Amino acid sequence: MAESRIKSMKFGLISPDQIKDMGKVRIVTSELYDADGYPVEGGVMDPRLGVIDPGLKCRTCNGGIDECPGHFGYLELAKPILNVLYIKSTFELLKVTCRKCNKIMIEAVKNSKSFEQPNKCPHCKALQKKIKFSKPYTFYEDKEEITSVDIRERFENIPNVDLKKIGFGGGRPEWMILTLFPIPPVTTRPSITLEGGERSEDDLTHKLVDIVRINQSLKENMEIGAPEFIISDLCELVQYHTSTYFDNELSGTPLARHRSGRPLKGLVQRLKGKEGRIRGNLLGKRVNFCARTVISPDAKISINEVGIPKIVAKELTIPEYVTKTNMLYIKNLFKNNLVNYVVRPDGRRIKITKTNKKEILETIALDWVIERQLKDNDIILFNRQPSLHKASIMAHRVKIMPYKTFRLTMQVCPPYNADFDGDEMNIHVLQTDEARTEATMLMEVKNNIMSPKFGGPAIGLDMDQISGIYLLTKEDVVLSKEAAAQLLADADIDVELPEKDTFTGKEIFSLLLPEGFSMPGFKAKRCKNCITCTEEECEYDSWVRIKDGKIKTGTIDAASVGAMKGKILKAFQTYTDSDTLKDFIDQTGKLAVSYLTKRGMSIGISDLDLPTKAENGITNEIDLAIQESNNLIKKFNNKQIKILPGMTPKESLEAQIMNALANGVSRASDIVSDNIIENDLIHMAISGAKGSIINSTQMTAVVGQETILGKRISRGYHRRTLPHIMAGDLSPISHGFVSSSFKKGLTPFELFWNIMNGREGLMDKSLRTRKSGYMQRRLVNALQDLKVKDDGTIKNSYGEIIQFKAGEDGIDPSKSDWGVFDWKNKLEIR
Amino acid sequence: MNLEILKHQLVPKHEILSSKEKREVLKKFNIEKEKLPRISVSDSVVKVIGAKPGDLIRITRKSPTSGKAIYYRFVVEG
Numbered sequence: 001m002a003e004s005r006i007k008s009m010k011f012g013l014i015s016p017d018q019i020k021d022m023g024k025v026r027i028v029t030s031e032l033y034d035a036d037g038y039p040v041e042g043g044v045m046d047p048r049l050g051v052i053d054p055g056l057k058c059r060t061c062n063g064g065i066d067e068c069p070g071h072f073g074y075l076e077l078a079k080p081i082l083n084v085l086y087i088k089s090t091f092e093l094l095k096v097t098c099r100k101c102n103k104i105m106i107e108a109v110k111n112s113k114s115f116e117q118p119n120k121c122p123h124c125k126a127l128q129k130k131i132k133f134s135k136p137y138t139f140y141e142d143k144e145e146i147t148s149v150d151i152r153e154r155f156e157n158i159p160n161v162d163l164k165k166i167g168f169g170g171g172r173p174e175w176m177i178l179t180l181f182p183i184p185p186v187t188t189r190p191s192i193t194l195e196g197g198e199r200s201e202d203d204l205t206h207k208l209v210d211i212v213r214i215n216q217s218l219k220e221n222m223e224i225g226a227p228e229f230i231i232s233d234l235c236e237l238v239q240y241h242t243s244t245y246f247d248n249e250l251s252g253t254p255l256a257r258h259r260s261g262r263p264l265k266g267l268v269q270r271l272k273g274k275e276g277r278i279r280g281n282l283l284g285k286r287v288n289f290c291a292r293t294v295i296s297p298d299a300k301i302s303i304n305e306v307g308i309p310k311i312v313a314k315e316l317t318i319p320e321y322v323t324k325t326n327m328l329y330i331k332n333l334f335k336n337n338l339v340n341y342v343v344r345p346d347g348r349r350i351k352i353t354k355t356n357k358k359e360i361l362e363t364i365a366l367d368w369v370i371e372r373q374l375k376d377n378d379i380i381l382f383n384r385q386p387s388l389h390k391a392s393i394m395a396h397r398v399k400i401m402p403y404k405t406f407r408l409t410m411q412v413c414p415p416y417n418a419d420f421d422g423d424e425m426n427i428h429v430l431q432t433d434e435a436r437t438e439a440t441m442l443m444e445v446k447n448n449i450m451s452p453k454f455g456g457p458a459i460g461l462d463m464d465q466i467s468g469i470y471l472l473t474k475e476d477v478v479l480s481k482e483a484a485a486q487l488l489a490d491a492d493i494d495v496e497l498p499e500k501d502t503f504t505g506k507e508i509f510s511l512l513l514p515e516g517f518s519m520p521g522f523k524a525k526r527c528k529n530c531i532t533c534t535e536e537e538c539e540y541d542s543w544v545r546i547k548d549g550k551i552k553t554g555t556i557d558a559a560s561v562g563a564m565k566g567k568i569l570k571a572f573q574t575y576t577d578s579d580t581l582k583d584f585i586d587q588t589g590k591l592a593v594s595y596l597t598k599r600g601m602s603i604g605i606s607d608l609d610l611p612t613k614a615e616n617g618i619t620n621e622i623d624l625a626i627q628e629s630n631n632l633i634k635k636f637n638n639k640q641i642k643i644l645p646g647m648t649p650k651e652s653l654e655a656q657i658m659n660a661l662a663n664g665v666s667r668a669s670d671i672v673s674d675n676i677i678e679n680d681l682i683h684m685a686i687s688g689a690k691g692s693i694i695n696s697t698q699m700t701a702v703v704g705q706e707t708i709l710g711k712r713i714s715r716g717y718h719r720r721t722l723p724h725i726m727a728g729d730l731s732p733i734s735h736g737f738v739s740s741s742f743k744k745g746l747t748p749f750e751l752f753w754n755i756m757n758g759r760e761g762l763m764d765k766s767l768r769t770r771k772s773g774y775m776q777r778r779l780v781n782a783l784q785d786l787k788v789k790d791d792g793t794i795k796n797s798y799g800e801i802i803q804f805k806a807g808e809d810g811i812d813p814s815k816s817d818w819g820v821f822d823w824k825n826k827l828e829i830r
Numbered sequence: 831m832n833l834e835i836l837k838h839q840l841v842p843k844h845e846i847l848s849s850k851e852k853r854e855v856l857k858k859f860n861i862e863k864e865k866l867p868r869i870s871v872s873d874s875v876v877k878v879i880g881a882k883p884g885d886l887i888r889i890t891r892k893s894p895t896s897g898k899a900i901y902y903r904f905v906v907e908g
Contacts, residue, residue: 791859791860793859795865798865799861799865800865800866800867801859801861801865801866801867802867803901804859804899804900804901804902805896805899805900807895807896808893808895808896808899809893809895809896809899810896811895
């Protein structure tokens with residue numbers, strides 16, 4: 001077939017002439033195949049409509065299965081048929097055309113938006129009858145049905161000038177009523193041959209057979225002059241079949257069903273919706289060279305790696321060209337059974353089996369391509385849905401492992417938002433050198449540690465890794481030389497230990513820092529935010545100061561190496577390259593886990609014990625708060641409550657009670673943090689590993705107010721929350737205040753409040769994530785064509801200015817320090 | 831209602847640019863005036879300061895990121 005280019009395209013109605021023109025075959029019979037199983041000429045499977053069987057030639061264009069695009073046929077309808085897809089336009093047009101002179105009653109159109117049908121034609125003064133439309137495809141004029149013949153006739157008489165005036169474009173209106181029915185080529189509705197040689201036809205073919213059969217019968221009945229009711233019934237039937245052929249989800253029509261009872265797929269169903277042609281086949285496709293399985297953690301592999309199960313690696317292949325220089329390498333691959341396929345220069349793919357391996361190895365030559373299995377250090381893409389941002393698909397290095405799950409380190413979980421409660425992830429194997437290069441340079445994990453959102457590290461230590469590094473680098477940790485060596489060996493860290501008998505935790509951590517690395521001091525997560533900061537003299541060891549590759553002061557915690565927060569990780573960006581940063585994150589993570597494993601980490605009930613004095617203090621504060629609330633309620637009942645601006649007296653009372661109770665709880669919380677003995681619970685909270693001081697307060701002192709929608713619990717029964725409470729009771733205890741601690745145990749009421757709050761949190765979480773996810777998606781779609789240009793302006797794809805300076809301050813967040821430009825910092829890290 | 835909207839705290843400072851300033855802005859951003867952000871003559875502030883279609887307005891706003899941000903809008907019919 002000659003190559004041709006599309007110069008222009010026009011969308012509009014198709015005319016009967018065009019249908020006849022493009023139709024190569026006139027369809028006359030509803031038979032598909034004759035007794036010998038050959039397609040019947042003039043049937044819906046006519047061989048002139050195209051080829052679907054390999055090896056056959058097209059009777060129209062003589063092309064094979066790959067060349068012949070298929071050809072249309074046409075069916076001469078015995079009576080005109082309304083096209084349901086244009087039924088709305090047909091109705092509107094019927095209403096504005098005069099029933100007698102068929103001119104457009106322009107005035108009616110001009111004056112109103114809702115096409116009010118006038119009573120009298122302004123041209124011929126003929127009286128108009130009210131036209132009613134009954135779903136799906138019938139029109140009545142004063143209760144009398146208008147036939148398709150009539151409608152077509154009226155439309156034929158509408159002058160072109162009139163159509164132009166109302167903006168009807170794309171062809172003549174009578175083309176909306178079909179007289180010739182196009183029969184699509186067989187290539188659009190291929191039949192499939194089942195195992196027994198039995199043929200199974202496409203839904204559209206079934207539908208077309210129905211249309212042709214009924215049309216034929218209608219024609220015959222008209223010829224023999226059958227009674228009117230038979231003709232109109234048959235006519236209605238053709239209308240039904242054509243309508244469901246176009247769209248089988250019409251309201252007011254029974255679904256056309258397959259013999260099995262399954263609804264047939266109309267043309268509209270082929271295109272519409274998630275699995276339709278547009279969203280399912282054009283915007284999204286299925287791919288080869290991919291794998292999906294459950295993920296599980298492995299603390300010992302690098303953030304840049306992913307563990308691939310052996311069985312997956314055996315199945316996935318990478319093509320490699322046979323060249324003069326890699327002959328030996330290729331032969332070795334064969335020897336180790338790592339080649340799955342070879343592709344000969346003529347394009348034939350041969351699967352390697354035990355029997356043909358030797359033969360192929362002998363015949364293999366230059367220009368052949370072999371498809372070898374995955375091996376360690378290959379680059380692949382790793383993805384977790386929903387793929388919301390750049391870091392949802394990153395490139396990892398393969399590490400072949402036993403068992404059946406993908407393995408990844410905990411540090412790369414945050415960008416993927418992955419956990420190991422059953423999550424599955426996908427890998428894609430890159431097939432070309434270009435793709436692999438691009439992935440290496442742009443997508444590899446080590447090049448994506450810094451988040452473009454805020455310029456900080458999106459990948460870093462988390463949870464027990466933070467606990468471990470915090471406990472290791474705390475002020476009083478001293479390890480013997482042997483213990484230090486053992487620790488580093490456990491963590492697979494290969495560094496030379498200085499000649500010394502004892503090592504502090506800080507010294508061990510310093511071994512991981514690059515030589516000569518310095519950065520300005522900063523506050524650790526454990527910082528108590530004193531009024532005047534003594535910096536390096538900090539009595540809590542909270543000023544982290546790193547100089548010449550050594551920690552001078554300070555404890556390493558979330559603020560130093562944590563994901564999202566780690567200042568040291570950020571400083572590496574300016575000081576060194578991505579490989580060093582990657583190794584640093586790997587090593588600190590392993591070191592932290594090794595130390596924590598050796599040290600152990602646990603809490604018990606006694607860790608929640610407080611001195612009696614403190615316990616009494618807490619009870620006092622809570623009693624005080626409850627007393628205060630009761631006073632407020634008394635004042636409210638006496639109408640003496642202080643009314644806050646913009647609130648009703650009731651709202652003021654609620655706000656003040658909440659405030660009083662919250663203050664009580666926070667005073668109790670202060671007592672807790674002043675008196676609790678330092679234990680692993682507190683370590684977790686102050687190192688930023690997990691939890692906060694609130695959690696320890698809830699366990700040791702008081703749980704506090706439970707809320708629903710940010711208010712005290714107020715629903716349930718009439719004027720009370722539970723049946724055993726007096727109607728109108730406003731006291732804290734009856735509205736969700738939990739004065740017990742988790743250690744002491746909750747009363748039945750309190751437990752109920754706690755569960756109510758917990759359930760709200762659960763609902764909120766699932767509802768909010770869905771809603772905000774969709775909101776973000778719409779926002780991203782709306783903003784995706786905006787770009788920051790070289791001159792600092794933001795322009796859209798039309799070149800229109802949206803913002804004169806990006807973000808109004810011109811700062812590139814991906815190169816900033818958490819959104820701001822900290823030039824002093826940049827100067828000091830060199 | 832006879833509000834002095836220019837004095838409202840939420841209304842940023844609007845100025846009509848002289849034709850010289852206008853040329854400078856267009857030159858600075860190397861852009862046709864049609865590609866600037868638009869503002870309708872029927873906009874309340876535009877009516878108060880008396881700008882006409884074809885004028886360029888400089889708006890000085892408070893900004894959470896940079897403290898002060900400058901924006902230009904081209905007055906159009908409508």
